Amino acid sequence: MELKTIDNHGQEAAGFSASDALFARDFNESLVHQLVVAYQANARSADRKQKDRGEVAHTTKKPFNQKGTGRARAGMSSSPLWRGGGRIFPNSPDENFTQKVNRKMYRAGIASILSQLAREDRLLVVDDFTVEAPKTKLMAQKLKGMGLESVLVITENLDETLILASRNLPHVLILEARAADPVSLVRFPKVILTKGAVAKMEEMLA
DSSP: OEEEEEOTTSOEEEEEEOOHHHHSOOOOHHHHHHHHHHHHHHTOOOOOOOOOTTTSSOOOSOSSOSSSSSSOOOSOTTOTTSTTOOOSSOOOTTOOOOOOOOHHHHHHHHHHHHHHHHHTTOEEEESOOOOSSSOHHHHHHHHHHTTOSSEEEEESSOOHHHHHHHTTOTTEEEEEGGGOOHHHHHHSSEEEEEHHHHHHHHHHHO
């Protein structure tokens, strides 16, 4: 598979040959959807808590007489039917939202996303992606010179200079190859891979 390659000025360069197993796979929409949903579900923290009728602050005194008021009979103000009463089936902090994703499914899903990005010309390859100093201005100038605005950059290894230079740019994310996730891949309109990152991902996923 021939991937589109650009230089540091955003000009198209000689194509880069990559694995067909990773970048020329048919798009499996249902698998990608399952992968994205599972990834987001596994990121949830079960920290929400609601009270049942035994936990809300209330009195056990009968609110009003059983008969003669014209109102529906009521035993206590903690009833779930009342405002301020307890929930019937409350959420508890021990809920488990995790969804299991097999390794084979994960690899196939990531390959499907990368292949679709390549087909849509949203995947770009560069020789290397660096900035001279950890300054946001330098990163912004580099991306502007390449004609990019909202972009995911995947490098072979984590570069602290790139992280520091990009963290104040809301539409730029730097990830190393082994940390690339399906949500980030589908979220950004453009994805830049260094040649080292392509080799790393082929080694892990192809």
